[in-house]
Amino acid sequence: MLQLIAGAVDDRTARGIAAAVSRLVHTGELPAGTRLPTVRSVAQALGISPTTVSEAWRSLASAGAIQTRGRSGTFVLTPTRPRQKMRFSRLVANPSTLPHDFSTGVPDHDLLPDLAPALRRIGDTRLTTSYLEDPVLPRLEVVLRERWPYPPQQVTVVDGALDALDRLVGASVRFGAHVVVENPTFPPLLDLLESVGAVPVPVSMDAAGVEPSALAAALEQSPTAVFLQPRAHNPTGVSTTPQRAADLAALLAGHESVIVVEDDHIGDIATAPAVSLGAHLPDRVVHVRSFSKSHGPDLRLAAVGGPAALVTAIADRRLLGPGWSSRVLQAVLLDLLTDPATVRAVAAARREYARRRDLLLAALAAHGVEATAADGINMWIAVRDQQVALVTLAAHGIGAAPGAPFEVRPLGGDHIRVTVGLVRDSFEDLAAILAEAAGARHRASGHRARPCTAPPADPPRPLTAPPADRPAPGRLR
Structure with a gap:
C-alpha cells in the first residue's frame, strides 16, 4: 500500500499528493474501506515533512474522499455530501409557508408554450x-x-x-x-x-x-x-x-x-x-x-x-x-x-420578461435600491444585511434566495436574488417591500432607472465591489 501511494506521487507538494491519492481512489486501486498508511510512514517514503502529508490528508478529508477515525486510522470513503450542506439546498424558500415565492429561479408557467x-x-x-x-x-x-x-x-x-x-x-x-x-x-x-x-x-x-x-x-x-x-x-x-x-x-x-x-x-x-x-x-x-x-x-x-x-x-x-x-x-x-405559433409565443414571453424586469428595476431605483437584471428572469439586489432582508420579506409572505451561496468569495456587500420573471403585477408595492428589506430609504420619485437591457455606454463597472463614488449597498446616494 505504501509503495503504491509513493509510486503514484510525482508532485511532492500537498496538492500533488492529494491528487495522486485521489486518482488511486477513482481508479479503484484504493477501494472504499482501505486503511491508509500513517502520515509519518508516507512522509518517510517520499522524503518530505509529515506536515505536507497532513495537509494533503486534510484536503482529501474535506472533499469527502477519506476519513480519520482516531486511533483506528484513516480510511478511504465513498464521497458523499449531506443535502443540507449543498449550496443549492440553501437557495429556495419554503413554498408551503410563503404565498409569493420568488426564490426558485423557474420560469412563469403561463409564459411557456403549450x-x-x-x-x-x-x-x-x-x-x-x-x-x-x-x-x-x-x-x-x-x-x-x-x-x-x-x-x-x-x-x-x-x-x-x-x-x-x-x-x-x-x-x-x-x-x-x-x-x-x-x-x-x-x-x-x-x-x-x-x-x-x-x-x-x-x-x-x-x-x-x-x-x-x-x-x-x-x-x-x-x-x-x-x-x-x-x-x-x-x-x-x-x-x-x-x-x-x-x-x-x-x-x-x-x-x-x-x-x-x-x-x-x-x-x-x-x-x-x-x-x-x-x-x-x-x-x-x-x-x-x-x-x-x-x-x-x-x-x-x-x-x-x-x-x-x-x-x-x-x-x-x-x-x-x-x-x-x-x-x-x-x-x-x-x-x-x-x-x-410556438416561435411567436416564446418571443412574446421574452418581451414580457423584459417588461417585468424594467418595471421592477425602475420602481426599486425610485426607492434608492441598487439592483441588476439586464436579461433573463432573475434580479440581483444589494441589501444591508442578507438575513434581515430574508426575514423581512418572509414576514410579508415573500420568498427570495440568499446571495451567499452564489459567492465564491465575499463581494463587499450582501445581496439577495429575486426571480423577477415570476412577478406579474404590483411592482410598486413589491418594490416598497424590497426597499424595506434592503434597508434603503426612499429616494425622490422623479428618479428614473437607467435601461438595463444592454450594457451602459460608459466603461463597465465591476460587480464585485462598490466603486469609490458609490455608498454601501442599500444606502441613500
Whole structure:
C-alpha cells in the first residue's frame, strides 16, 4: 500500500499528493474501506515533512474522499455530501409557508408554450428502432446546428443543463484541479466542483461579462477549465458582449490545455444575442444550450455542442446509463422549435420578461435600491444585511434566495436574488417591500432607472465591489 501511494506521487507538494491519492481512489486501486498508511510512514517514503502529508490528508478529508477515525486510522470513503450542506439546498424558500415565492429561479408557467399541440402532432410516431442509434434525432440535430453560435464538431442532447454540467465536470475535472468560475455564480456548479475536490478560482464581472484582467490573473494558476454563463448570467442577468468574448478568447489562446464550458441556461427568452468564445476557439469551447426556461422544465432537455473528443465521450458514457434522452421529448422539442405559433409565443414571453424586469428595476431605483437584471428572469439586489432582508420579506409572505451561496468569495456587500420573471403585477408595492428589506430609504420619485437591457455606454463597472463614488449597498446616494 505504501509503495503504491509513493509510486503514484510525482508532485511532492500537498496538492500533488492529494491528487495522486485521489486518482488511486477513482481508479479503484484504493477501494472504499482501505486503511491508509500513517502520515509519518508516507512522509518517510517520499522524503518530505509529515506536515505536507497532513495537509494533503486534510484536503482529501474535506472533499469527502477519506476519513480519520482516531486511533483506528484513516480510511478511504465513498464521497458523499449531506443535502443540507449543498449550496443549492440553501437557495429556495419554503413554498408551503410563503404565498409569493420568488426564490426558485423557474420560469412563469403561463409564459411557456403549450405542449399539447406538439404532442398531438408527433402522435405515435416510431422514433426508436435500435438501442445503438445516434443519441440525437437527425432532424433535431440539423435545427440545433443552425441555431448554434459557432460550428460545433459534435452535438448531443442530455437531460437538462445541470446534467450537462455534471457530465462535463466528470469528464474534464479531477481532484485538486483549479477551475475558473464567475463570482457570483450558479451555486449547483460550485457543488459539482466541490464534489470532485476541485478548487474554484473566482473572477470578477462587470456589465460586459468577466473582466479580462481578472481572467488573466486566474490563468496564472494553471486552471483546467473555465465555466461561463454567456447570456443572462445567474444571478446578475449580465450578458457577455461580442467584444468581451473576443478579448477573453485572446487571453485563453495562449493556454491550450484549458477548456471553456458555456452554460447558456436561459436560451430563447434572452434578449441578448447568442455570443460564444467558440467563435474564436472552436476546438476548446463546449457550449450548453438549455430549453427549460424557454420551452418547459419538464422537457428536461439541453443540447451540448463542441469538440468531438469531449462531446463524444459524454455520449459514449451515457450508453452505460440512460443511453439517450427521450426521443419522444426530442421530437416535441423539434416541433416547438420549428412551429411558427410556438416561435411567436416564446418571443412574446421574452418581451414580457423584459417588461417585468424594467418595471421592477425602475420602481426599486425610485426607492434608492441598487439592483441588476439586464436579461433573463432573475434580479440581483444589494441589501444591508442578507438575513434581515430574508426575514423581512418572509414576514410579508415573500420568498427570495440568499446571495451567499452564489459567492465564491465575499463581494463587499450582501445581496439577495429575486426571480423577477415570476412577478406579474404590483411592482410598486413589491418594490416598497424590497426597499424595506434592503434597508434603503426612499429616494425622490422623479428618479428614473437607467435601461438595463444592454450594457451602459460608459466603461463597465465591476460587480464585485462598490466603486469609490458609490455608498454601501442599500444606502441613500
